[in-house]
Every structure is written in C-alpha cells, then in structure tokens.
Amino acid sequence: MRDSARAEASNMGDGFAAPDSQDSLARLEREVAGLMRKVKDDPALSRELRATSGSERAQGHAWALGQVYWYGKVKGEASLDAIAEAHRLPKEALVPLFDEVVRVGYGERDGDSMRLTPAGSAEFDRLRDEWRQWLDTRLQVWDLTDPADRELFETAVNNIGTRLLLEDEAGPVKEQTSKAATP
Numbered sequence: 001m002r003d004s005a006r007a008e009a010s011n012m013g014d015g016f017a018a019p020d021s022q023d024s025l026a027r028l029e030r031e032v033a034g035l036m037r038k039v040k041d042d043p044a045l046s047r048e049l050r051a052t053s054g055s056e057r058a059q060g061h062a063w064a065l066g067q068v069y070w071y072g073k074v075k076g077e078a079s080l081d082a083i084a085e086a087h088r089l090p091k092e093a094l095v096p097l098f099d100e101v102v103r104v105g106y107g108e109r110d111g112d113s114m115r116l117t118p119a120g121s122a123e124f125d126r127l128r129d130e131w132r133q134w135l136d137t138r139l140q141v142w143d144l145t146d147p148a149d150r151e152l153f154e155t156a157v158n159n160i161g162t163r164l165l166l167e168d169e170a171g172p173v174k175e176q177t178s179k180a181a182t183p
Helices: 002-010 021-040 043-052 059-075 080-086 091-103 118-138 147-181
Strands: 107-110 113-116
Touching (some): 021 043, 021 118, 043 059, 059 107, 080 091, 113 118
Antiparallel strands (some): 107 113
16 A cells, blocks of 8 residues: 555646647647747848858749749649739739749749759758748747757648648638638
8 A cells, every 4th residue: 555655646637747748749839830930020130140051042033942942842843823823913923033043053943943952951941940040049049959849840841831822822811711611
C-alpha cells in the first residue's frame, strides 16, 4: 500500500507534463506567423533583411524566387498560370518579372513552368537563411541551435508556407464560402 501511495503522490497530473509536440508546433506556428505579419507590414524591415542576406536582388525577384520554390515544393511544379491565378493577376503582368529572373540566371522557364536554377536555389537559400536567423533572434522560447527545436521550426515554416499557398489559391470567394459553412 505504501508503494502505491508513493507512486500516486509523485504523479503531478497532466497539468505538469511536458507540452504535447502538437501544442508546441501550433504555438510556434502562431509565433512565426505573427512575426511574418510584422515584416509584411514593414517594407523597410523586409528590405533590411534582404540586404543583410547579401542578396542584390530586388523585392520582386525575392518574391518570384519564393513563389517558384513554394509552388515547386507544395504542388510539384511552379506554373505562371497558377501563380497569377492565386494572386488574382493577369499572367501577362508577371511574365516580365519571371523573364528577368530567367535572364539573371536564377530560373528556367519551359512554357508556363518555372524552376529554380542552382544559382536561384542558392539565392533563395541565402534569403531563407537570413529570415531564419532573424526569426531565431525574436522567437521567445525556441533555440534553433537545438536540433529538436530546429526540426519543429522547419515543420512550422513548411506548414505556414503550404497553408499560405493554398489560401492564395482558394481566393476570397472560396474562403468566405468555407467560413460561412463552418458552424
């Protein structure tokens, strides 16, 4: 009886347990998304991050590289039609930007399909690494030098990127319809 009482006394309950990894992931996603919103609302900060990364590319190039990267990662292919449709722009408005990305050697275009060249991937990685470093200095309880935190961070960023891409594709009409259908 004494041993069972001792075991019960040392059980602090779920309130004192280590947080569930899903809870940690959701919390990290919220924190990263909040920081990303701040950058979106502050063009000077966005320019500073690009400059700090060593990138000589304009904001438009960085955006185009990100589009090609995320569409390739999530959809398997980055098509100009899909990118234009997701942002509710005529494809013709994007063609000059993506042609410039090809001209500077960061992308290859095959009809409507775009992909990053090794130089484009390196440029995207440089920009992404600067973002990671910036985020790491602002994340409150995460340490990206810790392999477990880094893995959770990568998952969070991938989840956010995928969600943003899918939301862009859904557009406002589909988003409103799905919100109206939700109780």
